Amino acid sequence: MASISDLTIAVLGGTGPQGRGLARRWAGAGLSVVLGSRSTERAAEAAAALAEATGGDLRGASNHEAAAACDLAVVAVPYDGHADLLRALAEPLAGKIVVDCVNPLGFDQQGAYALPVAAGSAAQEAAEILADSTVVAAFHHLSAVLLDDPEVSSIDTDVLVLGDDRDATDLVASLADVVPGLRGVYGGRLRNAHQVEALTANLISVNRRYKAHAGVRVTDI
Amino acid sequence: MASISDLTIAVLGGTGPQGRGLARRWAGAGLSVVLGSRSTERAAEAAAALAEATGGDLRGASNHEAAAACDLAVVAVPYDGHADLLRALAEPLAGKIVVDCVNPLGFDQQGAYALPVAAGSAAQEAAEILADSTVVAAFHHLSAVLLDDPEVSSIDTDVLVLGDDRDATDLVASLADVVPGLRGVYGGRLRNAHQVEALTANLISVNRRYKAHAGVRVTDI
Numbered sequence: 124m125a126s127i128s129d130l131t132i133a134v135l136g137g138t139g140p141q142g143r144g145l146a147r148r149w150a151g152a153g154l155s156v157v158l159g160s161r162s163t164e165r166a167a168e169a170a171a172a173l174a175e176a177t178g179g180d181l182r183g184a185s186n187h188e189a190a191a192a193c194d195l196a197v198v199a200v201p202y203d204g205h206a207d208l209l210r211a212l213a214e215p216l217a218g219k220i221v222v223d224c225v226n227p228l229g230f231d232q233q234g235a236y237a238l239p240v241a242a243g244s245a246a247q248e249a250a251e252i253l254a255d256s257t258v259v260a261a262f263h264h265l266s267a268v269l270l271d272d273p274e275v276s277s278i279d280t281d282v283l284v285l286g287d288d289r290d291a292t293d294l295v296a297s298l299a300d301v302v303p304g305l306r307g308v309y310g311g312r313l314r315n316a317h318q319v320e321a322l323t324a325n326l327i328s329v330n331r332r333y334k335a336h337a338g339v340r341v342t343d344i
Numbered sequence: 345m346a347s348i349s350d351l352t353i354a355v356l357g358g359t360g361p362q363g364r365g366l367a368r369r370w371a372g373a374g375l376s377v378v379l380g381s382r383s384t385e386r387a388a389e390a391a392a393a394l395a396e397a398t399g400g401d402l403r404g405a406s407n408h409e410a411a412a413a414c415d416l417a418v419v420a421v422p423y424d425g426h427a428d429l430l431r432a433l434a435e436p437l438a439g440k441i442v443v444d445c446v447n448p449l450g451f452d453q454q455g456a457y458a459l460p461v462a463a464g465s466a467a468q469e470a471a472e473i474l475a476d477s478t479v480v481a482a483f484h485h486l487s488a489v490l491l492d493d494p495e496v497s498s499i500d501t502d503v504l505v506l507g508d509d510r511d512a513t514d515l516v517a518s519l520a521d522v523v524p525g526l527r528g529v530y531g532g533r534l535r536n537a538h539q540v541e542a543l544t545a546n547l548i549s550v551n552r553r554y555k556a557h558a559g560v561r562v563t564d565i
Binding site for chain 2: 233234235236237279280283285308309310311312314315317318319321322324325326327328329332333335336337338339340341342343344
């Protein structure tokens with residue numbers, strides 16, 4: 124298995140807050156990043172701004188071009204457009220590792236709650252659609268605010284990495300480890316992804332109650 | 345709302361590993377504990393052993409007697425018998441805070457996984473059955489091995505406390521805070537209990553991979 128520093132990372136949905144923040148951190152860590160978006164123009168603008176801010180290797184592209192150009196793709200789109208985007212990208216993503224960090228959540232006056240997903244979780248839905256890719260679930264609990272804040276030099280949280288392929292989960296854990304503060308921790312098989320995605324609703328409750336940008340650390344490891 | 349140190353705590357299922365470990369910690373912290381079990385005799389034996397080990401205030405009783413005698417009850421039974429036990433105890437538990445720490449999990453050759461629960465979660469099931477009690481969900485992720493080991497003086501984990509009644513969740517958070525190492529953290533409403541219960545499956549995967557007794561800390565609070 125290649126080292127993460129040799130790979131080109133696509134961030135699909137890279138102009139959204141989560142995707143943009145992840146792209147910023149990875150470019151800052153010296154990785155080669157292609158930022159994908161529905162709009163090539165917005166992707167190019169965001170990539171240029173992040174390249175200037177980080178001094179890193181970033182370029183913008185359509186989601187399809189980014190999927191085709193990368194070795195490993197990170198899916199950071201709202202759950203709404205998740206299945207449609209993946210169906211459209213199944214071919215360029217074939218044979219690659221696809222990291223799903225989508226949280227299927229609803230919001231009402233009482234706050235956030237987990238949406239039911241027929242496949243069990245967004246990650247399992249991705250695995251069903253991308254039958255020729257290796258799907259890994261990770262990066263669910265990161266605060267987009269902290270990720271995208273250039274004044275924040277280190278983010279105090281573990282990244283739970285779930286999947287059924289050991290080489291792939293190890294590689295994705297290393298994608299967490301390159302970001303200061305983050306630590307990749309194996310968190311189980313893909314069939315246990317639902318609760319990790321849904322836990323984001325609880326962290327939103329924590330953030331409201333304690334006025335925080337909460338993360339999660341696993342103890343005793 | 346009373347202080348936790350003025351209350352009598354029942355641990356229902358108190359001769360199981362989780363219940364016994366919790367009873368040990370609370371008795372060691374100076375709380376008054378009634379250990380409930382299907383067998384009054386086994387409850388009395390376990391309570392006597394824990395009282396000797398901790399110097400604390402413990403006695404054994406049937407689950408029904410413990411439910412009747414307590415101010416606050418903790419449900420630490422296997423999910424199998426959860427609904428039946430609560431139906432049988434609805435009357436003595438009326439008007440009281442009931443803390444559900446049950447994890448509905450299945451196990452197969454690939455490890456642990458979350459069982460579907462018609463009510464959404466064990467805690468919501470408890471709330472449906474115990475219409476006259478105030479149900480709080482907490483203490484899901486504690487290692488029974490660490491809890492029940494007298495050589496372990498402090499346990500490095502937060503306790504996520506979920507519920508719809510602020511006074512009740514605050515009180516139950518204080519029930520975590522009295523145990524060295526534990527910290528009670530509000531984790532959202534009862535409708536978001538499922539993923540907290542199910543996350544125990546992920547921690548079991550962590551424990552296998554890293555040969556650990558993993559806990560969870562919430563960062564930035």
